[in-house]
Amino acid sequence: MRGRDPEWHTVTRLLKAARTGEGGTLLIEGGPGTGKSLLLAEAAARASEEGFLPISGGAERLGEFVPLAPLFMALDEPPVREFLDDEAPGDWRDPRLHLLERLRTRLEKSASTRPVLVCLDDLQWAGHDTLAALRTLHWELAHTPVVWLLARRTGFSETPGPHPAGTPDDDARRLFDVLERDGATRAALGPLDEEAVAALASDLLGAAPDPDVLAFAASAGGNPHLLTELLTGLREEGAVEVAGGRARLLSDHPPERVHAVARAMLDGLGRETRLLVEAAAVLGHTFSAEDAAELAGTDAATLLPAFEEALDAGILTAAGDELEFRHELVxxxxxxxxxAPVRNALRHQAGRILLDRGGPAVWAAGDGRGEDVVAGAMVVLAMTRWESGRLAEGLRLAREAVRRAGDGPVSVRRTHPRLALAAMLADARRPDEARALIEEAGREVEALGQAAWAAGPAASLARVELVAGRLDEAAAQARAALDLADGLGTRLFGPLAESVLAAVALRRGDVSGACRHVEASREPPGAGTVTPAWCSIVAAQAVEARDGPAEAVKLVTHVYSGPREARRVLAGEPDAASWLVRRALAAGDRAAAEAVVAASETLAARNPGFTASRAAALHARGLLDDDAEALRAACEEGGDPWARASAAEDLGVVLADRDDRPGAVRGLERALDRYEEAGAVRDAARVRRTLREMGVRHRHWATADRPVSGWGSLTGTECAVALLVTEGWTNRQVADQMFISVHTVAFHLRQIFRKLGVGSRVELTRLALEEGHTLER
Structure with missing residues (x-):
């Protein structure tokens, strides 16, 4: 009974009470495969060992020809004689009353000699008479040592617990509501948690499961029956290898046992619903009702009964504005x-639908006749899934598109799925694999001679180097992409490259340069360029540095508008969660901060193998709740150097607020070291200011052999001050941007004037222009 400790504790408590003459009831609810029948069977076995009389039965889906039949079947006693005229007692006007009396007498007599456990399953199919009899018997035998374990399957379109009438399974639900009011315990069996899944895997495989086994097991959605069939099937088919006390996955193909479960689920559906579910499977784990209806050649309204049946059967579930298969494995x-021929035909049809619906035009580059449509549609679908927060599915689809492209025809390779996959890997903070894909994509773009795509590999690599904390390399690749784009007269990847340069400039403290790149990245709607959702965060952060938080928030109001848009942005930039939370809290909008945290945590929970998303969620939660432990975990697990530095900085601030000065200093110094390693000059300056306010001073210049005059004689800080001044910034503005005092700016400016031999800001600006020194030198 892995993962069912609370319910099993209730069973043992009721059995213990019955041995002292008390009765009791446990009402068990849950969907198919959640372990209701197993719990009843284990309870009956335990009761038998303890000297109880176990009575087990259940209702049949076909219904009841004879009233109260499930109860008499449990007692192994035929109930039909009351309906034969020659045997029916004359003083009983309604044979059902005599049936009820026979049941009561039999149970009461049995309970007089030893405790009785009555286990009745599948009461969602029981008739009204049976349910009414249970209500009466429960009341009449309340003071006898009879324990009732009653189970019903809940439709997945409902939530276990009290409901109003007018929904499926009304009679059984109403019985449970009444019995709960009378004192019965009600238990809803949900999915197993990660710990229970790992324990069950260890039991069934005979060894501790490796992470790849657990990741595959997660696709069962915590459903005990599905999980058991998966793990048992993997073991039977030799798809797991046990060595050294560990179980390692050899194949991630669903075993035949899982296929049998899926067939059984489909066999229980009506013909129209089954066709809908099979067609929808081609669209992916998540899909829109509109797409599924169009694939089926009709409209969503016509398919409403089929959608409802699939939802109630637990095959599909609602996921925001879309539908999804409840279990990825199914x-x-x-x-x-x-x-295969049907699957391929449906994929072609789905490809045309997805591209016609306005999938990114950049990936609709094939000739529209065959396999290129499928490959292009798979890339579009992968990107859609990624942005909806289904990261594992997005990667799987993108990898499949790469596999299909392979050495295929030119029309298929022109969809360039490697670049789409590389972008996702960059978002997931897996730079090494992304670099390898981009290298292959570069060779392919060159071989195909597609001018529009020429800047794609360099722009994509710029993003990868940015998340890896290699700012020089990121800037170089982004400029190379822009040079290529300008030379060929195409802006396809221009916004991506400009956004990378904006992020680099911002981290280096070049706020004006960052804002110029943000402006350059803007394209009119429908321009057909590659502009990932995370670019809006870079733009907002640049505007915040220049104009303040109020102006920045205006650029990201869409992110705060709902979980769907938040997931879209956080899928591409998980670390944005902490910034969004910080801005919302600063504005006094805790509800908005909580919504961002919820979206980040949902993204992490849905994608257990993506550590960057998990670390970002911990960081966001730590900020919201001033939770030092969550921030400490984010410091260790952050997906990139800058993210780890940011979490360390926030940890230092939280510890300082708790008057833990040693801990605060350690956290801030750790952040300072990591910011400096990542080249984040502006962030490092901010941390130095915080440390100075705590009485801790750090030298932030490097000892070097410099000339005594000229630009080469300036320190890094002096150079930054000089260039900001040439942009027309006042001493106060420079101080705010560099997180130093106005007096320190004035001191640096005097040193700059002396070393450069100038006497005013105007002369400094003229000299900078003449010698070509700018903020983007």
Whole structure:
């Protein structure tokens, strides 16, 4: 009974009470495969060992020809004689009353000699008479040692617990509501948690599961039956290898046992619903009702009964504005179970639908006749899934698109799925794999001679180097991309490259340069350029540095508007969660901060293998709740150097607020070291200011052999001050941007004037222009 400790504790408590003459009831609810029947069977076995009389039965889906039949079947006693005229007692006007009396007498007599456990399953299919009899018997036998364990399957379109009438399974639900009011305990069996899944995997495989086994097991969605069939099937088919006390996954193809579960689920559906589910599987784990209806050749309203049946059967579930297969494993089995010719035909049809619906035009580059449509649609679908927060599915689809492209025809390779996959890997902070893909994509773009895509590899690599904390390399690749784009007269990847340069400039303290790149990255709607969602965060951060938080928030109001848009941005820039939370809290809008944290945590929970998302969620939660432990974990798990530095800085601030000066200093110094390693000059300056306010001073210049005059004689800080001044910034503005005092700016400016032999800001600006020194030198 892995993961069912609370329910099992209730069972043992009721059995213990019955041995002292008390009765009791446990009402068990849950969807198919959640372990209701297993719990009843284990309870009956335990009761038998303890000397109880176990009575087990259940309702049938086909219904009841004879009233109260499930109860008599449990007692192994035929109930039909009351309906034979020659045997029916004359003083009983309604044979059902005599049936009820027979049941009560039998149970009461049995309970007089030893405690009784009555286990009744699948009461969602029980008739009204049976349910009414249970209500009466429960009341009449309340003071006898009879324990009732009653189970019903809940439709997945409902939530376990009290409900109003007018929904499926009304009678059984109403019985449970009444019995709960009378004192019965009600238990809803949900998915197993990660700990229970790992324990069950260890039990079934006979060894501790490796992370790849647990990741595959997660696709069962915590459903005990599905999980058991998966793990048992993997073991039977030799798809796991046990060595050294560890179980390692050899194949991630669903075993035949899982396919059998999927077929059984489909067999329980009506014909129209089954066709809908099989067609929808081609669209992916998550899909829109509109796309599924169009694939089925009709409209969503016509398919409403089919959608409702699939939802109630637990095959599909609602996910915001879309539908999804409740269990990823079932989706994979349903899709794989389609005959190959049918699956390919549906993929072609789905490809045309997705591209016609306005999938990114950049990936609709094929000739529209065949496999290129499928490959292009798969890339579009992968990107859609990624932005909806289904990261694992997005990666899987993108990898499949790469596999299909391979050495395929030119029309397929022109969809360039490697660049789409590399972008996702950069978002997931997996730079090494992304670099390898971009290198391959570069060779392919050159071989195909596509001018529009020429800047793609360099722009994509710039983003990868940015998240890896290699600012010089990121800037160099971004400029190379822009040079290529300008030379060929194409802006396809221009916004991406400009956004990378904006981020680099901002981290280096060049706020004006960052804002110029942000402006250059803006393209009119429908321009057909590659502009990832994370670019809006870079733009807002640049505007915040120049104009303050109020102006910045105006650029990201869409992110605060709902979980769907928040997930879209956080999928591409998970570390943005902490910035968004910080801005919301500063504005006094805790509700907005909580919404961002919820979106970040949902993204992490849905994608357990993505450590960057998990670390970002911990960071956001730590900021919201001043939770030092969450921030400390984010410091260790952050997806990139800058993210780890940011979490360390926030940890230092939280500890300082708690008067833990040693801990605060350690956190801030750790942040300072990491910012400096990442080249984040502006962030490092901010941390130095915080440390100075705590009485801790750090030298932030490097000892070097410099000339005594000229630009080469300036220190890094002096150079930064000089260039900001040439942009027309006042001493106060320079101080605010560099996180130093106005007096320190004035001191640096005197040193600059002396070393350069100038006497005013005007002369300094003229000299900088003449010698070509700018903020983007």
């Amino acid at each position: 989706w994979r089995a349903v899709a794989a179970g389609l005959p």
